[in-house]
Amino acid sequence: MLFDVWAPHAESVTLELSGRSVPLSPDPDRAGWWRAEADAAPGDRYGFALDGGDVLPDPRARHLPEGPERPGAVVDLAAFPWRHPWSGRGLPGAVLYETHVGTFTPEGTFDAAAGRLARLARLGVTHVELMPVCPFPGRHGWGYDGVAPWAVHEPYGGPEGLQRFVDAAHGHGLGVVLDVVHNHLGPSGNRLPDFGPYFTDRHHTPWGSAVNLDAPGSDDVRAYFIGSAVAFLRDFRLDGLRLDAVHELADDRAEPMLAELSAAVDALAAEVGRPLFLIAESDRNDPRTTAPRERNGFGLHGQWNDDFHHALHAALTGESQGYYADFARAPLAALAATLTRGFLHDGGWSAFRGRSHGRPLDPATPAYRLVGYDQTHDQIGNRALGDRLAALIGPRRQAVAAALVLCGPFTPMLFMGEEWGATTPWQYFTDHQDPDLAEAVRSGRRREFSAHGWAEGDIPDPQDPATRDRSCLVWPDEDDAPWLLDWHRRLIALRHRYLPAGLTLADVTAAYDEDAGWLLLRNGPLTVAVNLSPDAAARLPLGDGTFTPLAASAEGITHDADGALALPPESAAVLLREG
Template sequence: MGSIVRTMPTRRNAQGAFPYQGGVDFRIWAPRAERLSVEIEGGPTLPMQRHPDGLFELRAPGLRPGSRYRFAFPDGRRRPDPAARLQEGSVHEASTVFDAAFDWTDAGWRGVPLTELVTYELHTGTFTPEGTLDAVVPRLAALKRLGITAVEPMPLAAFDGERGWGYDGVLLYAVHRAYGGPRALQRLVDACHAQGLAVILDVVYNHLGPSGNYLREFGPYFTRRHSTPWGEAVNFDGPESRMARELVIQNALYWVRDFHVDGLRLDAVHSILDDSPRHILEELNDRVQALAAELGREVHVIAESDLNEPRLVHRKEQGGYGLAAQWSDDLHHALHTLLTGERGGYYVDFGSLDDLAQAYRHAYVYTGQHSAHRKRAHGRSTAGLSGRRFVVAAQNHDQVGNRAMGDRLSASLPPEALRLAAAATILSPFLPLVFMGEEYGETAPFQYFTSFPDEALGRAVSEGRRREFESFAWQGELPDPQEPRTFERSKLDWSLAEREPHASTRAWYQALLTLRKRRATLRNDRLEDVSTERQGDNTLLVHRQGDSGEALLVLRLEASAGLIQLPEGRWIAAVDSWAPAFARGEKANALGTDALEGGIRMGPWHAALLVRP
């Protein structure tokens, strides 16, 4: 039996429309307005009370959830609520009062420990033919069987148009209508918890999208003190920055409290610029953790950053922000260059087996040395940090979708190389992330798509996309982000998962994730217990040690077979990428079940985890 949970923010600086028994309270910080009213669709226009600090409030008896409203300025402007919880029309139209009470069935849910996170990143619109959050639910049981422990939808905040990646959201609290709105997200989270899956929500606090962002009209939510790739920065540290900070912090608390999410992935925190004594990331995490403790649940705040800055995850007593983990791209870049031979753009900083070895031992390849791409020193040491502080991937939405053609590894690599890439990340000491469809070798691209109704903005996005790839050697006509076919091409083809070689690839992922869960040595994420040995230019041995024994990950990054030398003693293959079960019955390159020692033959793009018999 579920329970209806009703919550009401007690802090005066929470903004939005809040139903109560008998009416609705409205609250918005708008110091740039002398007067402000709430215009009820089909009803009266009600003046709001202005407080000296610029906060406007209104108590409106008789209104109910479902009432549509706008904020009305004295000069005739009508704007949606920047903190709207429900946006049934476009982001330029009226907002709708939403009651977050929901019949939850997850009363016993406490979350997934950080060390057990295996994240599955998906884009709601292209994950299923329907493109909705409700359509994700029937796929959850299969993800659970695969070995996934957390589902991470790309951003869901409302944006202009029907199609998009979600990073141009403008109404932070409103779930995009094309995905099913807020109630559909609650149903998804409840269904995930019923399967034992956590939900990590990708949120964007470094900017708002270019169309439908009306915050500037209300108050100083942005500042010229800092600049970002999108223009002015969010005002986290300038004059009157308190309420801009609160808008973001209250949003994080909203997802945890009213939607029961188990984590937040903070997009591109290197563009969250804050010179305050207490950084917004630190304060946000502190407030989220206080709420998590109150609720009796584990909630992980995970940052995406390209700065190689360990302060994000260092404990507060060490001068850090105390976040749970951060995305780390260096292992991806080191692996990708060895798999593909690409050296354009930021890949110029990678390409040697030593880079991959460094990534396994330290998470970062760059810990202070000169970066040719950045033309300066980059990164800091990760000494003292464990593997659980870093999320790694062979593919994710950025590393696929931000390629000119959005092509996955499956577009250019054979199945055996895909199996190696999976082993290299899943059997690492870090937290693995799987990008939707990767587990069966999806061949559809994941391309960058938008659907801005404003034609001039759409043309500007398309032109900007072309300029973005000038430093890369990719050839061909770029897909037009505004073209509907770009979106349609990016949808998964689930029928592939039942056919070869895709079914064998999926079996390989399941075997790797099962092994990661069951073998204690792989659960030891102390980077001090990781050592590497390079053999020639194409083979890397990653040695893992722990109280329960040792394990040896062997990676042959070469398109031909060859001999390698094992460390002293006898070994057996705990999992072998060329075993017939994963290589469509082929046996020529399999290591077999007998003990191995000395020199052994490895197949092309061969990956194996060896343990002591």
């Protein structure tokens, strides 16, 4: 078996393999690489010692059964007995469901999560989007402090647990998307700098020195992260990846790493014969993110649309703090702009930033390339108390939000539990093993929210196991589930039946009345009418055509003979327009 590692500054490298020491030799074909052949079997523990130092885990270890700071184990991922053939599910026509393995069930494992997949299939979603599963110190956390980008967190079930989960999802007809973090590694357990220049001081990010994408040695660093992404898609039969905060990938090279990554993923899709996709999280509002590489874009297949979220959140809640300020001045106007143009900030002034921001999308952009949502792990968990949207606005307004998300123009995404209006909080929790780091995170969290008026005693302690436990979903019995669950099922079914995947931004129009509180969205053949007024009925002009009501969130919705739609307070209706 071949063992190899990139360690360009080492004078010697030794493989420590189940009690044996095997010296590695410089690879004559790859500068800075070391290699050796050694007999090994699955389960054998191994690591590398550089210049006679401590035994370190392999940066490309696939299995770390004792955690990211201990030696890895040999594993044969190709030996997994896949039960369900899978031809893939692409992004066009998708309905995503964001999930955190550690709180999706009280057990917090892949196998326990797999037991809930049948309910997601009945809901009508097409893909489960897993938050990061790469190893991090401790047992519980969000996953964005991972330090081993090729491996899988052992408390969740390790690599075979992820394979079992994906296979079970495929058995239910569900694709799987994985959230991956390439912009930083966690503050504890990161040993990559011992091996080589994985980070550079040429750029700085909120987490410190940037990942080295453009300084000397960056060819191999790029290959490390691209190789990790391709390996997850290939070895775990994933359908796509969500790329965390790509705006923090500092990269001055002529070919952006993101374009190199998208080319590698497109090549893998051609090789395996099934669609694969990449979705970026980006705050740049930059059309290059999803523009084709041949048009000097990055070639990513989709991106999260925070502008839509912010506009919808401001309209639903009336909140105007922080970045909501730009959207809260005229929330329905902002919502109409994001629904029809994609971005509110497409070159105009942002008061929150104190500068102009973004660039306009081409109206011919397929609308599915933008992912739309009314809540995500970030938007819930980064609130002081982790309160969900249902806890802020109640079920009637949540039903209105669902109509705009699920029958709107963008690829819709739900956050786990919102389909039944879960009110369990989803809070920020950690399990740092370093006491100093744990206290720094705890005190930093308290300072941050105390500055915004929260009493320190009200802010959950991230290190307290009860914070994670409070964040676990409490699943209702399907027979007794709130009416919102059926509402979400109906909306998703309408989306699958009536909305073509090829609709563009040019196919979407919107009208609104800021004072009356109503908005009318025309999305291809579907019309979504909403009234956000808490106490007044609204009369919406539907316009020309024949309209057939398909779904309504409340009683008393009527269609007048003169073509107007009457909506009670805090209600929504979906209609099919013909002619």
